[in-house]
Amino acid sequence: xxxxxxxxxxxxxxxxxxxxxxxxxxxxxxxxxxxxxxxxxxxxxxxxxxxxxxxxxxxxxxxxxxxxxxxxxxxxxxxxxxxxxxxxxxxxxxxxxxxxxxxxxxxxxxxx
Amino acid sequence: xxxxxxxxxxxxxxxxxxxxxxxxxxxxxxxxxxxxxxxxxxxxxxxxxxxxxxxxxxxxxxxxxxxxxxxxxxxxxxxxxxxxxxxxxxxxxxxxxxxxxxxxxxxxxxxx
Numbered sequence: 001x002x003x004x005x006x007x008x009x010x011x012x013x014x015x016x017x018x019x020x021x022x023x024x025x026x027x028x029x030x031x032x033x034x035x036x037x038x039x040x041x042x043x044x045x046x047x048x049x050x051x052x053x054x055x056x057x058x059x060x061x062x063x064x065x066x067x068x069x070x071x072x073x074x075x076x077x078x079x080x081x082x083x084x085x086x087x088x089x090x091x092x093x094x095x096x097x098x099x100x101x102x103x104x105x106x107x108x109x110x111x112x
Numbered sequence: 113x114x115x116x117x118x119x120x121x122x123x124x125x126x127x128x129x130x131x132x133x134x135x136x137x138x139x140x141x142x143x144x145x146x147x148x149x150x151x152x153x154x155x156x157x158x159x160x161x162x163x164x165x166x167x168x169x170x171x172x173x174x175x176x177x178x179x180x181x182x183x184x185x186x187x188x189x190x191x192x193x194x195x196x197x198x199x200x201x202x203x204x205x206x207x208x209x210x211x212x213x214x215x216x217x218x219x220x221x222x223x224x
Contacts, residue, residue, distance in 0.1 A: 032210055043116075043202050043215030044155075051210070089155065098143050098206060099168045100213060102155035 002028045004103040006090060012109045019080045021106045023073040023090035030092035033066055034100065035075050038087045047088075048075075080110045113138055116216035118203050124222045130191040133219045137184050137205030143167075144186040145213065146178060149200040158201075161186055190221075198223045 007022035023033070032051045036044035050057045050066045050073070057064050063076040077084050087107045091100040117136045125131050137144050145168075146158040157170040161180035178188040184205075190197055200220050204213035 034212060036215075041218075041220075043204075043218050046212035046214065049210075049212055091155075093210065096209065097168045098145055098160045098162075098209060098213070099157045099170070100145070100147075100204075101157065102147075104154045 002026070002092075002101060004028070004090065004092060004101060006088075006103040006106045008106055009104070010107045010109070012111055013080050015080060015082060015110050015112050017080055019077040019084070019108055019110070021075040021088050021090075021108065023075070023103050025071050025092060028071070028092055028101075029068075031095040032093045033064075033073050034091045034093065035062075035064055035073075036089045036091060038089060038105070044089055077108075082110045082112050085109050113140075116203060116205050116214050118201075118216035118219050120219060121217065122220045122222075124224060125193050126224055127193055127195060129193050130189060131193060131221060132187055132189045133201055133203075133221075135186045135188075135203030135205075135216060137186070137203075138207075138214055141205035141207050141214070142184050143206045143208070144180060144184060145204045145206075146186070146188050147202045147204065148172070149202060149218070150198075155202070158188065193223045195223050197221065 004025045013019040035047045038044045065074045087105045089105045090103040143162045145160040160168040180186045200218045202218045204215045206213045
């Protein structure tokens with residue numbers, strides 16, 4: 001069965017450093033991968049989308065890579081700030097339908 | 113543009129009752145998806161509607177149903193509520209396949 005794992009439940013990073021979150025998947029050939037941020041009591045907020053034929057995407061301090069051979073995506077936040085503290089979710093999308101399959105999430109805390 | 117709205121935000125029901133949740137997508141978005149989020153299972157896909165037709169369905173029992181109206185607004189219904197149905201129910205809309213999904217704030221359902 002399809003399985004998506006995010007490297008750890010919780011990650012603590014010192015302010016100013018780069019936070020790197022991992023998303024691994026098995027038994028899946030996604031068409032694209034998305035990263036979302038979720039704050040407590042709120043719905044997920046879209047951050048970045050990368051398609052299966054793309055290797056890397058950037059947006060301001062965010063960078064995502066996608067390696068379909070390793071079946072892995074890495075999500076980087078550079079120059080991290082306490083405001084970046086949240087739960088980050090990766091989600092895989094199928095070809096031809098809107099269903100997203102989500103990972104379990106990583107709770108990131110940026111320590112001042 | 114106004115974001116995705118969901119009503120009600122909070123709901124308390126008793127086992128055996130039924131409940132209807134409502135979602136209004138972003139204007140112009142015709143695809144609406146529903147997800148259930150629990151601490152144990154994370155975010156799980158319920159179903160997706162496009163132009164009043166259910167296109168995709170997740171692995172949930174038939175007690176979970178939905179519909180979409182001609183103005184793209186969507187409702188989901190859960191009948192014969194069980195304690196395990198307590199969760200945050202999220203609605204998301206998207207403009208087309210392969211694009212980001214915009215989530216609403218969710219409806220927190222508590223079944224007692």
